[in-house]
Amino acid sequence: MAEVCSLVADTIRREKLLRPRQKVVAAVSGGADSLCLLDCLARLGYPVIVAHLDHQLRPDSPEDARFVLEIAQIYGLPAVVAREEVRSFAGGGFSLEEAARFVRYRFLVRVAREHRARVIATGHTADDHVETILMHFIRGAGPEGLRGISPRTDFEAWAGLPEAAGLTLVRPLLALSRAQTIEHCARVGLVPREDSSNTDPAFFRNRLRHELLPILEGYNPGIREVLKRTGRVMRDQAELTLALAEAAWVEVARPAGKLVLALRTGPFLAQPRAVQCTLLRKALIHLRPGERDLGLETIERAQAFVSAPPRSHELPLVAGIEMVHLGNEVLLAEVGARPTLPDYPQLTSERQRRLEVPGGVALACGWRIEARLQRLSASQRGGWLRKPGNDTAALDADVLREPLSVRPPRAGDRIQPLGMEGTAKVADLLVNLHVPRAARSHWPLVSAGDEIVWVAGLRMAHPARLTVRSRRALILHLIRPKGQ
């Protein structure tokens, strides 16, 4: 008893899990692990709040809840018991396990908030840790997975719950084996309730525990110690790459709107590949906090997309996130999200806006379109012969219909580009001029009446060109943001 308690105290001290007498919510299912957790925390003098969620997945679950309430009463500890219909949360891409986890996390956060506690403790043991490492190895994982269960985790990032901000999840029993928790319960007279699902071979984790680990012990009797050591090495590796990725983050990543992140290709590729992969993981977690589906395969596809010239400019990645190549940047964005693209002229909305002369229209990120009239002498007229694709266009003011507007492309828009015989679809023009897809939908067009007379910064309309008969020019300027 004393030994188990002092092992728990050692872990708490070494890993800085709790300050002396710090309030802590203990997640107690009623099994040996969580009863051992409750008993040790109470003996070590921590003010424990007992939290139990009835997931209503087994017929005897209400009895578990009553049992935990009784135990809390015996220890004289406050307890919160709640019931949730977990099954109704499952479905829609949400497995039963995921649903249970989500509901449980939300419950624990609520209990912590109500009791003004900032730490939540769970009864994970060294056996859970070893099984987790093995599970990640079988499913495929990098150092983040192969490090196993961390003694302390930021709950918000872990659970993907913004309401969990500032809460920490701790595992004070990580140095104990499951057998030690059972033994401890027996010694202090606690009779745990066994969760029948812990032996159900339908659960992958139970198969690892009861079938695969014993098989592996036939190959190396010290496999459990080996897995713990692997976990320590991988924790060091994960901490190293995370520290390097965090140091590189500001230079590499640019927030580019709601659910959009831009990665600067140059600084990204200057990092070692291990750090590149951690940056991508960090970026994806930034967009999809709590997403558990960030397998190595996803990270590898993303890394290959940034580092190799892609055949396609877009890559559907995972969980509704796509990657888009934009020359110097790669966007990670929710499909359909509007990125801010400071390198391209972009309208801030789809609304058509009047262009006054003289006057101008403000675009996103400091870009502008400006318009003014100019009377032309013969020499000036010649001087306005400029090469296409320029930031300035000069049109014959007397052939333009009213009103002048700035608006985004619409389906079916056409223009006869300067010097061309026929007309072209504006959509095709943007593609052919290598405008990234993400920048096309809000590219500014200047129209005169119903006619498009300038695809800003790219092409003007042939019929609106200056001729030797032109007497007044409409001068359009695409003004870049300062510093570009």
Added chain:
Amino acid sequence: MAEVCSLVADTIRREKLLRPRQKVVAAVSGGADSLCLLDCLARLGYPVIVAHLDHQLRPDSPEDARFVLEIAQIYGLPAVVAREEVRSFAGGGFSLEEAARFVRYRFLVRVAREHRARVIATGHTADDHVETILMHFIRGAGPEGLRGISPRTDFEAWAGLPEAAGLTLVRPLLALSRAQTIEHCARVGLVPREDSSNTDPAFFRNRLRHELLPILEGYNPGIREVLKRTGRVMRDQAELTLALAEAAWVEVARPAGKLVLALRTGPFLAQPRAVQCTLLRKALIHLRPGERDLGLETIERAQAFVSAPPRSHELPLVAGIEMVHLGNEVLLAEVGARPTLPDYPQLTSERQRRLEVPGGVALACGWRIEARLQRLSASQRGGWLRKPGNDTAALDADVLREPLSVRPPRAGDRIQPLGMEGTAKVADLLVNLHVPRAARSHWPLVSAGDEIVWVAGLRMAHPARLTVRSRRALILHLIRPKGQ
């Protein structure tokens, strides 16, 4: 056929294994993998030298040798076949597998030297790679092990053979499965000889191949792909920590004599723990090139020894290497090796040397002991009352016997330290004054006749002290190297 050859060509190009038409020694056992290697390299136009070693471990091994010679003849390639009694190399801490590897490596190096080739190719396939990763996982390994088989390796570091300097070991078949090599052989009409030891379950690797991998496929049908991906991630991790360790090496490590390396504790501990472990691995490989026994457990013990204040100042580590704490440094040394210790005054040999007055004796690393005589006035005599342990000692020249010498401690040496009543063993004095063990055997003592009068820099002998009657002082100086 074409497909397999072009996969091999891809690997050669991607991993930069061979320049076009570069001479290459192919290790050919006669099995499907190595025949496929031979055939592909020949078809791709590389000038191949076929190398086969008869390990004499199976009765049919001479037939293998004849078979390989025939094949080489058919291809019109030069071939070298040799025979070695591998069993006689085993024993003495050398397993049969290790002995076979050592003998094989030495043979391949010899063939490469004779044919002026700088690259040696082996027929390792993706199956070998996957099995290696799994083997390391079961036995316990960090990223260096979990990355599996590298496409190219520096042969000298890998084999621990100085005569292999400048040679590279390459594995052009790493993208092929074993089944593909068998299929390729069948297509081109090669009938491989099967090595019966490949199915012998007494070999750990065969058990992994035939038993464990199929079991793991029951947990994840894609386990082979998962293991390859794990290998790629670990390769990135290993390259990262190795690059960081190499960058830190000059600041952290100091060559400190034959088979001795000193690690500077401060700069070492300033590194992330993953890099610390890589530095230790690098240091151990530096001292024991080719050592295969550098398990995680060894590295962890070494890391703990440097980072935590040790109860003992020495730690036997692995393969006759020990670690020694020396204040600002930790030595990694072959047991019994003489470290150079620039922070301590050390004699360069065990020889006794005459100390002339005036004159001096040079010690290791720029330290010196100097001696001179000084006539004393009454005021000077008082001025020479100095605290013990100083770099200068003043003795009564008229009570000292001849001759004056400098020598290391010998068993039974005693001294009556200044201000003490009795005598003490010099050996105990050095221990009590916290002289590291490594620095004790060559600590300089000054003797007058048979009497030790000064333990340099630490204590002088009470009977040789200055008194009010002293008229001449012998002044001894311990001179530190410049810059200390």
